Amino acid sequence: MTDIKRLTLNIAIFLPFAIIIYFAMVIIAAHFPESFMKQNLKYIPGPMGDMFYRTNEARITKDVDILFLGSSHAYRGFDTRIFKIKGYKTFNLGSSSQTPLQTNVLLNRYLEQLNPKLVIFEVSPLIMNSDGIESTLDLIKNDKNDIYTFTNLIDFSNASTFNTAIYGFYMDLFKNYKPITDSIRLSNDLYISGGFVQRDMSYYKAEIIDKQAININPIQIDMLDKIIERLKKKDIKLILLQTPITKSLYNSYTDIYKFDSIMNSKAEYYNFNKIVDLNDSIHFYDSDHMNQNGVEVFDKEIMKLLMVNGLN
Structure with a gap:
């Protein structure tokens, strides 16, 4: 046997054991806060988050009229109860800080079963600039991990996300x-039930936000x-939209028109900051999330949009 063949054989024998040992070290390190590996492990202990209950429901939900996707703006903005009353x-x-990278993972897992007629995809400037790590960590903890967990990690050269996935x-x-x-x-x-999260009523206090x-x-x-191409191939209608945020935050963006232009070039797109007029101190609980007052006004406007698109 040549030296190269012997080396290859030794690596083939050793590698599975090395992987098992590494996985075991990660799991053990998670239980010791002061361990050196814990610094590269971002699994947050404690109760499961809203995404845990949401994905549990997604596994038993079939054939919906509308599927909402996006960040916390989506799950705090689209009240499924309001749409149910109207027959949808x-x-x-x-999910929290969901970027298109995580949206793709969720579509891999749930699109076929949910089988929507329409997808409403919330997009925002901050989310489209994100690296997606925060949302990936949220999915690792709160969804059931599978092969798509690791395919998502290809987009990150980040030890903490890999260790957290393990x-x-x-x-x-x-x-x-x-x-x-x-x-x-x-x-x-x-x-x-249905994925919406209602915040206890509170009100935003005005603040100055830097440009x-x-x-x-x-x-x-x-x-x-x-994602857009994928939905087109399945003949699923797509609407991109930006949910309302406070005027103090919205006006801090110096080039929102550029963002609108890019989104308009991708698909049917609506910036609801230009469509619905909400009051910062009445309709929001922080600078970029509506309270229930704002949600109800916003969702009524969404109903009008659905009617215009013949989806009533």
Whole structure:
């Protein structure tokens, strides 16, 4: 046997053991806060978040009229109860800081089953500039991990997300995948069956927000294009929209028109900051999230949009 063949054989024998040992070290390190590996492991202990209940429901939900996608603007902005009253079967698959990278993962897992007639995809300047790591970590903890967990990691040269994914697979063994049928209290939030999260009523206090330019991550734009093409091939109608934010935040963007122009070039797009006139101190609880007052006004405008598109 040549030296090269012997080396190849030794690597082939050793590699599986090395992988097992590394995985074991990550899992053990998670239980020791002061360990050197814990610094590169971002799995947050404690109760599951709203996304856990949302994905549990998604697994048993089929054939919806409307699927909502996007960040917290989506799951805090589209009240599935309001749409139900009007006869729409909807599901809200928004998640914290969700970027197109995570949207793609969720579509891989749930699009076929949810089988929507219409997708309403919330997009915002901050999210389109994000690297997506925060949202990836949220999915690792709160969704059931699979092959798409690791395909998503290809977009990150980040040890913490990889280690967190390893620990996430381990923690999946202890999750109770029992969907809820009503609502559940999560601190200051009420998770509503269907994916919406209602915030306890509070009001935004005005503040001065420094001017900021909008930068868009090319990786996110590329993935958005792939999602748009995917939905086209399935003949699923898509609407991109920007949900209302406070005027103090909206006016801080120096080049919002550029963002609007890019989104308009991609698909049917609506900037609801230009469509609905909300009051910062009445309709919001922080600078970029509506309280229930704002949600109800906003969703009524969405109903009008659906009627215009012949989706009533």
